[in-house]
Structures are given as C-alpha cells and as structure tokens.
Amino acid sequence: LRDLSHLRPRSNIIGCISRIRSNLAFAVHLFFQNLDFLYINTPIITKCNCEPDDEQFTVTTLLEKNYSKKNNKSNNTTMFDLETKNKNYPFKIIQQNYNENHPKNLESISYFKNDFFEDQVYLTSSGQLELESYACALSDVYSFGPAFRAEYNFTERHLAEFWMVECEICFADLSDIMSLSEKFIKFCLNYTLEHNKADLNYIANHYEKNVFEIIKNACFPYLRVNYTEVIDILLEASNFKKNFFKESVTWGISLSQEHELYLTDVYFKSPVFIYNYPKRVKSFYMKINDDQETVSAMDLLVPRIGEILGGSEREDRLNILSDNVKREFGINSEKYKSYLELRKFGTVPHSGFGLGFDRLVMLATGIKNIKDVIPYPRYPDYSEF
Amino acid sequence: LRDLSHLRPRSNIIGCISRIRSNLAFAVHLFFQNLDFLYINTPIITKCNCEPDDEQFTVTTLLEKNYSKKNNKSNNTTMFDLETKNKNYPFKIIQQNYNENHPKNLESISYFKNDFFEDQVYLTSSGQLELESYACALSDVYSFGPAFRAEYNFTERHLAEFWMVECEICFADLSDIMSLSEKFIKFCLNYTLEHNKADLNYIANHYEKNVFEIIKNACFPYLRVNYTEVIDILLEASNFKKNFFKESVTWGISLSQEHELYLTDVYFKSPVFIYNYPKRVKSFYMKINDDQETVSAMDLLVPRIGEILGGSEREDRLNILSDNVKREFGINSEKYKSYLELRKFGTVPHSGFGLGFDRLVMLATGIKNIKDVIPYPRYPDYSEF
Numbered sequence: 045l046r047d048l049s050h051l052r053p054r055s056n057i058i059g060c061i062s063r064i065r066s067n068l069a070f071a072v073h074l075f076f077q078n079l080d081f082l083y084i085n086t087p088i089i090t091k092c093n094c095e096p097d098d099e100q101f102t103v104t105t106l107l108e109k110n111y112s113k114k115n116n117k118s119n120n121t122t123m124f125d126l127e128t129k130n131k132n133y134p135f136k137i138i139q140q141n142y143n144e145n146h147p148k149n150l151e152s153i154s155y156f157k158n159d160f161f162e163d164q165v166y167l168t169s170s171g172q173l174e175l176e177s178y179a180c181a182l183s184d185v186y187s188f189g190p191a192f193r194a195e196y197n198f199t200e201r202h203l204a205e206f207w208m209v210e211c212e213i214c215f216a217d218l219s220d221i222m223s224l225s226e227k228f229i230k231f232c233l234n235y236t237l238e239h240n241k242a243d244l245n246y247i248a249n250h251y252e253k254n255v256f257e258i259i260k261n262a263c264f265p266y267l268r269v270n271y272t273e274v275i276d277i278l279l280e281a282s283n284f285k286k287n288f289f290k291e292s293v294t295w296g297i298s299l300s301q302e303h304e305l306y307l308t309d310v311y312f313k314s315p316v317f318i319y320n321y322p323k324r325v326k327s328f329y330m331k332i333n334d335d336q337e338t339v340s341a342m343d344l345l346v347p348r349i350g351e352i353l354g355g356s357e358r359e360d361r362l363n364i365l366s367d368n369v370k371r372e373f374g375i376n377s378e379k380y381k382s383y384l385e386l387r388k389f390g391t392v393p394h395s396g397f398g399l400g401f402d403r404l405v406m407l408a409t410g411i412k413n414i415k416d417v418i419p420y421p422r423y424p425d426y427s428e429f
Numbered sequence: 430l431r432d433l434s435h436l437r438p439r440s441n442i443i444g445c446i447s448r449i450r451s452n453l454a455f456a457v458h459l460f461f462q463n464l465d466f467l468y469i470n471t472p473i474i475t476k477c478n479c480e481p482d483d484e485q486f487t488v489t490t491l492l493e494k495n496y497s498k499k500n501n502k503s504n505n506t507t508m509f510d511l512e513t514k515n516k517n518y519p520f521k522i523i524q525q526n527y528n529e530n531h532p533k534n535l536e537s538i539s540y541f542k543n544d545f546f547e548d549q550v551y552l553t554s555s556g557q558l559e560l561e562s563y564a565c566a567l568s569d570v571y572s573f574g575p576a577f578r579a580e581y582n583f584t585e586r587h588l589a590e591f592w593m594v595e596c597e598i599c600f601a602d603l604s605d606i607m608s609l610s611e612k613f614i615k616f617c618l619n620y621t622l623e624h625n626k627a628d629l630n631y632i633a634n635h636y637e638k639n640v641f642e643i644i645k646n647a648c649f650p651y652l653r654v655n656y657t658e659v660i661d662i663l664l665e666a667s668n669f670k671k672n673f674f675k676e677s678v679t680w681g682i683s684l685s686q687e688h689e690l691y692l693t694d695v696y697f698k699s700p701v702f703i704y705n706y707p708k709r710v711k712s713f714y715m716k717i718n719d720d721q722e723t724v725s726a727m728d729l730l731v732p733r734i735g736e737i738l739g740g741s742e743r744e745d746r747l748n749i750l751s752d753n754v755k756r757e758f759g760i761n762s763e764k765y766k767s768y769l770e771l772r773k774f775g776t777v778p779h780s781g782f783g784l785g786f787d788r789l790v791m792l793a794t795g796i797k798n799i800k801d802v803i804p805y806p807r808y809p810d811y812s813e814f
Contacts, residue, residue, distance in 0.1 A: 050559075050767040051774065053566035062567055066468040073458050083451040087805035088473070088552075088575045089486075089590050089812055099490070101474075101545070103552065105579050107487045160486070160579055160589070161812040167473075167488065174435075174805055174814060181438035182447055189575065190473045194490050194545055204545070205474050382435040382814050389436065420472040420559055427474055427546040429559060429767050 049420050049429050057251060060243035061417055064236050065405050069188070071235035072209050072401070075228055076186045081211060084178045086171025086187045091163060092379055099194040100166040101204075106159050167192035170398060172210055173329070173383050176358060179212035179394050180386050186211035188401070196424050199301075200413045201349060203402060205422040212358075212396035218340045221355045221395045222317050225344060226266050229353070229404065233259050236408050244409075252410030262346055262407060267316040271338065274318050277311060278303055298325040299343075304350035315346045328368040329383075331357035342397075349406055355397025362387040434805050434814050442636060445628035446802055449621050450790050454573070456620035457594050457786070460613055461571045466596060469563045469570045471556025476548060477764055484579040485551040486589075491544050552577035555783060557595055558714070558768050561743060564597035564779050565771050571596035573786070581809050584686075585798045586734060588787060590807040597743075597781035603725045606740045606780045607702050610729060611651050614738070614789065618644050621793050629794075637795030647731060647792060652701040656723065659703050662696060663688055683710040684728075689735035700731045713753040714768075716742035727782075734791055740782025747772040 045052040052058045076083070089103050156164040171187045178185045191208040213221060237244070237259060247255045269277075278293040291300045299318070307316060319342035323332060330339035341356035359365045365387060369380045405417040415421035420429055430437040437443045458468065474488050541549040556572045563570045576593040598606060622629070622644060632640045654662075663678040676685045684703070692701060704727035708717060715724035726741035744750045750772060754765045790802040800806035805814055 048767075050562040050771060051566075053563050059567055062467055062469065062563065065470075066462075069468050069470075070458055070462050073455055077451075077455050082447055083454050084447065084804055085450075085454075085575075085592055087590065087807060087812075087814075089577075089807050090805075090814070091812055092814065100493070101488045101490060102492045103486045103488060104492060105484070105486060106492075107489060107540075107549070108485070108579075155492075160581075160809060161807070162810045163812065164492070165812045177435040177814075178438050178447065178804065181436075182444055190470075192474075194493075196545075205472065207470055382433075386435060419469055419563065420475075422472060422474050422546070424545060425547045427472075427476055427548065427550045429472075429475070429477065429562075 064240045067239045071232040075231045081184045081186045084185045086174040090168045098169040101194045103165050175212050183214050207401040210398040214392045214394045216395040225397050255410035258410050271321050296322050304345050308345045308347040317342050328372040331359045352403045353399045357395045360391050449625045452624045456617040460616045466569045466571045471559040471572045475553045483554040486579045488550050560597050568599050592786040595783040599777045599779045601780040610782050640795035643795050656706045681707050689730045693730045693732040702727050713757040716744045737788045738784045742780045745776050
C-alpha cells in the first residue's frame with residue numbers, strides 16, 4: 045500500500061496508526077506545556093549543522109528553470125535575468141558562472157553568492173543549537189518539527205524526513221534528563237493507552253498481537269547502564285560464540301543496530317539508558333567528563349527499535365567548547381561563533397534530549413517499519429505525492 | 430537586534446513574544462483536538478505544488494562537495510563515486526552529465542535522475558493536497574508545520590520560511606469554514622489574553638499601547654462581504670480621489686496590500702471575510718460557483734496586517750477538476766493524478782482553510798514586523814544561525 049500514500053489512509057490499519065500518531069503528538073505538547081516549557085520554532089533552513097557527520101540536503105533556487113531572484117523588481121539586467129532567458133538550464137548558467145567568476149581557483153562560496161540566501165544553506169538535522177539560545181535566555185524550552193538526513197539508507201527505522209521533539213532544560217544534569225525523558229515517554233504511551241483503546245485492539249487482533257505487552261514493557265522502570273559495562277556485556281557475548289556480532293566489539297566503538305538489539309531484546313529485555321560514551325563517537329557540544337575520555341551523554345534504547353532518544357549535558361565551559369569547535373569544523377568554525385557567544389555572554393549549566401517522534405509511534409503501535417507510521421514517507425529515490 | 434537572533438531572546442520584548450507564540454501554538458492544538466480533528470504531518474519535501482504560481486526552493490544533494498549517494502554501500506564505480514573524486518565541483522560534474530547524457534536535447538529530468546530522490550523536489554508551500562487525502566479517508570484533519578516560498582520579498586509581512594496551520598473539514602461549505610475559522614482565531618486570542626496578561630501589559634507599556642484594543646477588535650463578529658461588493662467600495666474610493674490607489678481597481682483583479690488595508694483599517698475598521706473571488710485569481714482546486722466566473726473561496730483580512738487566513742470549498746467534481754489541472758499544469762498534469770484519484774475513488778464534499786501562524790502572532794502581540802515574531806527569520810540573503 046505504500047505506493048498509494050494518498051489512498052492508504054482509507055485502510056483500517058493506517059487509520060489506527062494515524063489516530064494514535066495524532067494523540068501522541070498532542071501528548072508531547074501536553075507534557076511540556078504542563079511543565080511550563082516554552083514551545084520554540086527552530087529554523088528549518090540553516091547554515092549550521094549540529095551533527096557534522098550527518099549528510100545534509102542543500103536548499104537552493106539556482107536549479108530553478110525560470111527563477112529570477114529580482115523578479116520584476118529591478119530594471120537592471122542582472123545575472124538572474126540572464127538565467128531566466130537561458131534555455132540550456134541549468135548547465136549553461138553554471139558554465140557561465142564558471143567562466144565569469146573564478147575560472148581557476150573555484151570555491152563554492154562564489155557559486156552560492158547568487159543563491160537566494162547568498163550562501164549554501166541546508167535543511168536542518170537538529171534545532172538543538174538554536175534551542176539552546178532560547179534556553180539560555182528564557183529557561184526550559186522544547187521544539188517539535190521536521191528534521192532531515194540525506195543518508196542513503198533503506199532500513200526499517202530510517203527516513204530522510206522525520207519529526208523530532210527536542211528540549212533543553214536549565215540547571216539539569218544527565219540524571220535529570222534521564223528521569224525527565226523516561227517520564228515523558230511513559231506519559232505519551234499512557235495517553236495513547238487511554239485514548240486509543242479501540243485502535244490498539246484492532247492492531248492486536250490483526251497486525252501485532254503483542255502490542256499491549258510491547259507498550260507495557262516500556263512503562264516499567266528503565267535501566268541505566270554505563271557504556272563501559274555495556275562493552276563488557278557485548279564482549280562476553282562475542283567471546284561465548286565466535287562471530288556472534290558482524291561488527292567487532294571493543295571499547296571506543298559506536299554501537300551498531302545488532303549490538304543495540306542484543307542489549308534490549310536478548311540481554312536486558314527492557315528499555316535501557318546507556319550513558320558516558322567515549323567522546324570521539326559523540327558530538328562536539330557534549331560535556332566532557334572528568335576522566336577526559338568520556339562525555340556526559342546518554343541514549344535510550346528500546347526493544348525491537350533500538351535508539352529512540354538521545355541527550356547530553358551541554359559543554360558550558362567556553363575554552364573547552366571553543367577548542368572542540370576548532371577541531372571539528374576547522375575553517376568553518378566561524379559559523380559557530382554565535383553558539384560560542386551563548387557561553388561568552390552569561391550562561392547556565394543545561395542539558396537536553398531529542399526524541400525521534402516516528403520511532404515513538406513505532407513503539408506505541410508495534411508497527412515494524414517506520415515508513416508505515418508517517419503519512420508520506422521520504423527515503424532515497426522516493427518522494428511520491 | 431535582529432542580527433543577533435541568538436542573543437535577542439534575552440531582551441524583555443522577545444521574551445514576551447516567545448511566551449505568547451508558545452501559548453498560541455498550544456491553543457491551535459487544543460482547539461482542533463477538542464473538536465476531534467486528527468493532527469496530520471504532511472510532507473515538507475514534495476514534488477507537487479499546491480499553488481502553481483509560488484516560487485519554490487529545490488532540495489538537492491547534487492551540489493554537495495563530497496556527497497556520495499551510495500556511500501560505501503556499493504563497489505561498482507558509479508556516477509556518484511566519480512563525483513566524490515571530482516575536485517572541480519560542481520561544475521565539472523554537471524559538464525560531465527551534460528556530455529554523457531543528453532548532449533543535444535537537454536531535459537531537467539535527466540539531470541535530476543542522479544539526485545537523492547531521482548527527481549526535482551521542492552520545499553512545500555502548502556500541505557493541503559496531502560491533507561485532503563486524509564480528510565477523504567478519516568474525516569476532519571489539521572496540520573501545523575513549516576511552509577516555504579522563494580519570493581524575493583522584503584515586506585514586513587513576508588517570510589521565506591513560515592509556519593502554517595491548515596485544516597480540511599468534510600461536508601463543510603464556505604459558510605461553515607468562515608464560522609469555524611472565526612471561532613478558531615478568537616479561541617487562540619482569548620487563550621493568550623488569559624495566559625499572557627503580564628506579557629501583554631509589558632507590550633502595552635513599552636511597544637504598542639493599543640495592543641489590548643487590537644486584540645479586542647479581533648474578537649467582535651467578523652463581517653462577510655462579497656468580492657463584487659468590495660470592488661464597488663474600492664472603486665468609490667478611487668473615484669472620490671484620483672490616484673487614491675497605486676494599482677487601479679477593476680473587477681477581476683487580485684487585491685493588493687493597499688486595497689486590503691483600506692478595507693480593514695479605513696472602511697470597515699474590523700476583520701472582514703471577502704468571498705466569491707474571480708476564478709482566474711484563485712487556485713485550480715477551488716470549487717467553481719454556478720455563475721462559472723467565481724469560485725467559492727474566502728480570505729480573512731484583519732486591520733494592520735491584511736490577509737491572515739484563506740480557504741475554499743474544494744472542487745469535488747472529477748471532470749471539472751481534471752480540466753483545471755490540465756489547463757494549469759499542462760505536461761506536468763501527471764503529477765496530480767493521485768489528487769484526481771481522491772475524487773475518482775469515492776469522495777465527499779469538503780472545505781478547508783490555511784492560517785499564516787506568524788501573522789496570528791503579529792495580531793496577538795501588536796508587533797508590526799513579522800521578522801520579530803519568529804525566532805530565526807529567513808528572508809532573501811538572510812539565514813543567520
């Protein structure tokens with residue numbers, strides 16, 4: 045049915061999922077509004093990149109057939125007017141730039157200066173950095189909106205366009221955000237248990253007979269395990285049986301899906317927070333622990349899905365953050381000047397987390413493929429309707 | 430302060446606006462959830478365009494410096510691998526495509542087939558068409574998310590990235606959606622009057638002394654005036670004084686901002702619905718009236734701002750809609766096949782409207798520039814932080 049995105053809501057199962065998704069989204073707002081968090085709309089189009097390793101989409105008007113930036117608003121014949129008249133689009137235009145601008149030492153900057161925003165801009169992969177500037181001014185905040193990753197990824201738990209809930213909490217540490225995020229997920233699940241009984245019964249009878257057990261299992265207390273302990277657990281499993289995991293286990297690796305699912309579905313049989321990751325597998329903005337090797341960060345893994353939520357304390361020491369930015373971004377560090385200024389001009393300790401909302405819908409419905417819990421899934425080669 | 434988007438929330442006025450914006454957003458969800466509307470996440474990346482005249486942003490991975498679509502997942506040397514190795518980005522790559530693909534008869538389709546989605550895709554300017562497919566399946570629905578227009582526009586009421594609330598109501602006609610949208614706006618304004626008293630007092634004392642009058646004026650009953658009557662009113666004003674309007678008035682024009690503000694601020698001094706517009710200034714999906722010249726559409730204009738909301742009955746007669754699509758899109762009609770199928774495979778009469786959420790924040794705060802009511806405004810040449 046996935047190729048009939050426009051007609052599939054007429055099926056019972058997509059109807060059930062849609063009603064649950066709608067209630068979960070409302071529960072997100074209810075939870076944070078009840079705690080007096082401010083809802084902030086972080087930007088979708090951005091120059092920055094919160095996670096430098098993520099692949100991003102470029103947003104541009106340079107490839108439009110008849111796009112004229114100055115659109116009747118100027119009588120001078122500009123580059124844009126020339127573009128409009130140019131039939132061999134977009135190749136001629138680009139060749140023309142190529143010849144006229146910097147024929148030898150070509151830099152992207154000269155190319156994008158003719159673009160709508162006069163610079164290369166991207167679809168956001170996270171609104172965290174922008175959210176932090178509101179947290180540092182107005183205390184606790186959250187956002188809920190779309191995010192994007194241009195990964196060539198066909199798994200059952202990845203989308204190129206997905207919805208994310210993020211929050212930043214002042215004066216909170218790692219333990220605080222583990223507690224808050226646990227409460228948050230349980231609040232959403234209980235809301236749907238209360239308001240979608242008929243839909244869940246339908247799913248239990250026709251699609252996933254264990255859906256109520258799946259949800260209830262996510263309502264028990266969550267475990268909290270140190271990354272180092274986790275590596276020991278995984279090593280034990282791989283010592284017990286050769287080639288138990290495809291990817292080898294050693295302290296310092298980023299956990300792959302097979303590791304995550306072993307922990308949640310086989311070993312712990314429960315949602316589990318893993319915390320204090322090695323700093324080199326995590327992001328530049330996370331607070332370094334006193335051991336200098338790990339960061340104060342956590343991921344929440346749940347059975348069948350793996351990672352559903354991740355968070356950290358934010359590095360609030362200007363000198364350390366500044367070094368991290370230089371190491372990470374090199375010549376592009378300039379773009380993060382305003383982020384550093386949040387520390388420079390009066391700051392507070394703060395922490396935050398981000399939830400993959402579509403994965404929460406998977407958890408609350410028992411549906412196995414993320415492409416079935418969002419109305420119009422976007423993934424490589426697919427953007428129908 | 431606008432150039433310090435990351436620090437300006439530390440000012441009192443941006444704090445007030447942020448708290449009001451957050452409550453208005455929650456009021457949007459409360460209003461529709463109380464009426465049992467389903468919240469639907471319509472896609473941000475789309476091939477379609479609801480308003481064919483809107484300028485759109487293209488979303489692409491073709492301009493990324495080191496983007497490799499197949500990213501280590503294939504050993505064949507593909508186009509993408511060649512791109513990755515290519516230093517003269519993006520010009521060489523494009524020239525290469527130019528030479529290898531269709532050297533004579535170049536079509537955009539051959540260019541974008543190497544893109545992430547194998548086609549040219551855009552940032553949405555409206556989720557209406559996708560929302561309609563959910564309304565036709567699951568009854569009343571709404572959406573609330575970002576929308577985009579690549580207009581080279583510097584006015585105080587336009588953004589390239591803005592937030593929009595849209596809804597579709599089954600078995601509703603034009604009068605129903607005028608009533609519902611009036612209730613909706615008043616509900617949101619009353620919610621903020623109740624929850625943001627201190628913020629509004631601050632605004633009244635320091636920025637806009639009439640803010641309470643502005644809000645109260647939008648809580649009286651709204652007028653409903655036929656487009657034809659409106660043209661008579663405008664003609665009278667322009668006959669009375671030569672060159673009263675810059676743009677001349679005649680039946681069939683699209684109203685410009687000066688016309689709108691004359692109606693709301695001078696003539697009616699009240700919010701006013703204008704309905705039954707000439708079909709050629711409105712969209713292909715709007716229901717044609719029996720006079721064959723006008724469509725069953727309405728815009729809500731409010732003092733100081735102009736248009737804040739627009740809606741229509743949707744054309745549910747397959748043959749008429751099909752003719753409209755062919756006339757409007759020509760060879761691109763194929764893309765709207767699925768929209769037509771909503772009528773083909775069982776349909777219901779339905780109507781809907783869309784609200785510019787940022788303009789609602791302008792109305793509820795008395796703030797004159799739309800760039801000050803959104804955390805990180807995006808407009809031509811500007812995408813900071």
